């Protein structure tokens with residue numbers, strides 16, 4: 060391949076810029092022309108494509124968000140949309156594409172590959188919910204943002220002897236909740252992967268109070284249900300002064316952590332290597348600190364699950 064493209068799609072994640080930088084520099088290092096496609100598949104359909112140079116990706120490694128912008132594009136789910144995208148790729152002579160995004164974006168990459176355009180998926184999402192990789196780009200940064208918030212909430216929770224419900228991102232995946240709960244010393248972690256029992260939760264809080272505990276922190280992934288209702292129920296059942304904090308989109312921004320930058324650099328470069336080798340329909344990832352690549356289809360047919368041993372540990376440590 061002599062010309063490749065790169066785009067970011069779906070929900071943005073800190074470290075996407077570091078991944079773009081790696082793709083661009085790795086390609087140019089190997090004398091491959093690289094084109095940046097703005098606003099994901101929407102920009103692809105519209106032909107929002109420009110050639111990238113070494114300097115195009117200068118001074119972005121430490122920045123959150125994505126310099127290529129991101130978008131959600133319903134039209135790309137249709138055959139018509141995909142054919143429009145292919146027309147644009149052909150127009151620019153682009154032979155392969157690196158797609159940085161989540162599982163939705165991977166479906167677009169898979170669709171293009173099926174139509175004869177080799178694509179490689181790079182996992183960019185704070186949710187850490189892509190099967191086949193231990194970590195996704197952005198997860199570590201989001202986690203650290205959540206921890207920072209929990210630590211601050213803990214200070215005021217202690218001062219005022221309050222119970223805090225903290226809602227974190229994760230519609231279908233409880234990784235942020237689980238890791239943040241474990242790292243932040245939360246009393247209870249509610250993940251979409253586990254049924255929760257509000258009676259058990261309130262009983263645990265009461266047991267804690269009887270032991271002299273003055274405050275509690277409960278982490279709720281957004282996919283579990285209404286955190287407002289959970290906080291209200293806790294307050295009504297226990298009588299504890301209970302407050303809710305919804306962290307929201309702060310979790311998606313910020314300068315990527317060193318871990319995310321390194322991961323993004325490694326995975327972005329690997330994606331280029333695969334395209335250089337003529338391989339499409341692949342996804343890249345990291346398993347036990349080794350880089351891996353596998354059929355992108357696997358990420359679409361398998362379900363992501365949280366680490367059950369870690370969940371059990373979080374329960375054991377928060378008795």
Ligand code: ADP
Nearest residue numbers: 069070131132135136160161162163164166167
């Ligand atoms: P994420 O990649 O973060 O999971 P989305 O699920 O919103 O985000 O997907 C991002 C974009 O990927 C969608 O807006 C759409 O353009 C494209 N996409 C999603 N599903 C498909 C599909 N089945 N076929 C083709 N493109 C898709």
